[in-house]
Amino acid sequence: MSEANISLLLPGLAALRGQELGVSPWKHVDQDAIDQFSALTGDAGPIHNDPEEAARIAPFGGTIVQGFMMLSFLTGFAKSIKLPQDGVIFRLNYGFDRVRILSPVPVGSSVRGRFELRDLVTKGENAALMTMAATVEVQGSDAPALVADWLGYLQLDTGDTAS
Numbered sequence: 001m002s003e004a005n006i007s008l009l010l011p012g013l014a015a016l017r018g019q020e021l022g023v024s025p026w027k028h029v030d031q032d033a034i035d036q037f038s039a040l041t042g043d044a045g046p047i048h049n050d051p052e053e054a055a056r057i058a059p060f061g062g063t064i065v066q067g068f069m070m071l072s073f074l075t076g077f078a079k080s081i082k083l084p085q086d087g088v089i090f091r092l093n094y095g096f097d098r099v100r101i102l103s104p105v106p107v108g109s110s111v112r113g114r115f116e117l118r119d120l121v122t123k124g125e126n127a128a129l130m131t132m133a134a135t136v137e138v139q140g141s142d143a144p145a146l147v148a149d150w151l152g153y154l155q156l157d158t159g160d161t162a163s
Contacts, residue, residue, distance in 0.1 A: 010128065010156070012084030016117045021132065022081030026110040026139055027073060029065050034107060037069045051107070060104050067101040070111065070136050070146045077113025078134070078150075087157055094129065094151035103143045110139040118149065128154040 031051065038044035043066050046053035054063045075093070105111060116133040123129040129151060136146040 010084070010087045010120065010154070012086050013088075013117070013130070014120055016084070017120060019117060021083060021115040021117050023115075024077035024080040024113040026112045027076075028110045029069075029105065029107065031063060031107050034063060034065060034069065037066060037072075041066075041068065043068060060106055063107045065105040065107065065109070065111075065145075067146065070101070070105060071099060071148070073111065073136065074113055074134050074148070074150060077136075078115060078132070081113075081115060089155045089157050092153040092155075094153040097131070097149040097151060099146070099148040101146050103138070103141070103145050105136075105138055105145045111136050111145060112139070113137075123153060126156050126158050128156060130154055 034048055038049050047058050047060070048054075048063055048066055051062045055061055058064075114135045114137055118131040118133050120128055120130050130153075132150045132152065134146075134148045134150045135144045138145050
């Protein structure tokens, strides 16, 4: 499949290269959510789960959200922006080329995702690889909490039917 075919098979998505795809609604992160994430992943520690100890040992004033918790929010944030689906049979998380956790997110903060389509290229037969710039923003802060180059595998509907 050629690069020109991507524009034919995914006209809505291909037209968005280099543009912002959308911004998710704000998501409030409370201590209960952080504690549940800790229990699920084993990522527990005083800076995440003990507000008094966190205030004593770290400069954040209390507990902070785990970096991997913020990263895990990207899926829900991306689903909320409703990417063009025409021509796509299914999407798979293909991983990340780059992830940086830039600033701590205090418990009680609200965060959201902002997405830009960086690239869309062929990936083998009848598939494409989408690269999105993903940013987790913190309400009331100019500094992003997290930035990532996120890859998505798109299985394309080429209209071919196998007998």
